[in-house]
């Protein structure tokens with residue numbers, strides 16, 4: 001088995017036992033990325049020199065006998081909305097095409113301190129607005145399972161990189177599904193942590209009341225390792241919680257005996273692919289076989305959640321993206337006066353989806369429309385939160401779909417924003433309530449494309465997600481899923 005085919009946990013063991021060096025590991029992923037990138041295009045900016053320098057530093061420390069964290073020497077890919085000192089952070093936008101942050105996001109400081117070599121910055125929908133990575137201002141990323149299909153989004157580059165073996169682990173961000181949906185489309189694991197579990201300091205904001213950073217990995221154990229490293233209180237982000245971070249890896253094999261699982265009746269109306277519904281039902285039966293008690297569950301107000309999410313997201317976007325004025329960050333296009341400069345910089349710097357949300361958000365926050373739209377959306381949000389609270393009185397976990405179908409074709413939805421938003425129907429209500437959720441690969445559709453199932457837990461119960469997802473993964477056969485990619489020269 002090649003190094004780039006191994007899980008982070010396997011690599012960690014080999015590195016600790018000094019069977020391989022961190023430089024060998026980094027080189028293997030760099031070479032694999034050289035081979036697959038012409039097909040997949042998962043990265044906006046690759047940083048092989050930086051990765052090798054990081055790996056050399058780890059090897060030097062290990063040869064001096066230092067005891068290093070478990071992920072030391074395991075390389076990482078980073079979504080391009082997470083600031084990296086000295087490496088451009090574009091958010092896949094023309095506006096920030098040449099923007100080099102003066103410092104690292106808090107999560108980047110943590111992964112650097114743990115000795116993870118950084119492979120580069122991954123493609124995404126512009127400012128994380130989208131579900132296919134086609135809204136990148138630069139190029140679309142392709143799904144390694146079928147190059148004519150999208151990898152999902154907005155963290156599509158991160159999911160595609162892990163799936164294609166161009167990184168063993170990646171960081172993504174999830175505001176309304178952007179970790180879980182691309183993970184499902186690419187046959188990898190993606191976890192959205194509880195709101196407040198992981199610091200967002202230095203992460204370019206989309207919708208601040210929902211943004212979270214989380215792991216994308218080949219296996220549940222790998223995701224658990226990475227979450228354990230990045231989670232925890234951060235003085236630079238006062239929404240982070242002081243709730244202690246447990247050792248997620250330790251609980252993985254506890255099984256699901258006695259867990260109460262609610263099977264969401266809202267997931268699976270007529271327009272869902274029957275293969276998706278079947279995958280969720282099969283997962284429910286497996287959990288039952290493992291000793292979980294599975295009963296039907298309902299979140300009665302989630303049918304209003306998609307509209308509420310879009311309005312709240314747009315409102316927060318219109319406020320957060322006000323800072324891109326041509327003066328403080330990124331692109332500046334001169335004009336005859338300051339207003340012309342603002343308008344030209346924004347007019348040229350932002351793509352169509354960003355502009356659509358800015359217009360919608362500014363409209364719903366305007367004095368006349370505020371009550372009818374924004375306040376109404378906040379009321380729906382309160383009802384959705386209440387739905388989750390009462391569901392978690394009865395259940396430890398909720399089980400449902402991630403997406404109505406497997407990965408769709410490039411170009412299929414990009415000109416129809418409503419169809420694109422609709423594909424997010426199962427993944428936007430959790431973020432409204434701040435709850436954690438995981439997408440774990442489970443089954444395939446009729447075209448052989450991977451499907452995910454989604455598990456959701458009460459706030460700060462990520463360990464339950466890992467336990468149940470690990471159980472499902474093992475029941476599927478413990479090997480990570482791998483697409484048949486045929487890069488030339490390999």
Ligand code: GLN
Nearest residue numbers: 128130174175176177178
């Ligand atoms: N697809 C969703 C949207 O377009 C989610 C985005 C995200 O989570 N960053 O808003």
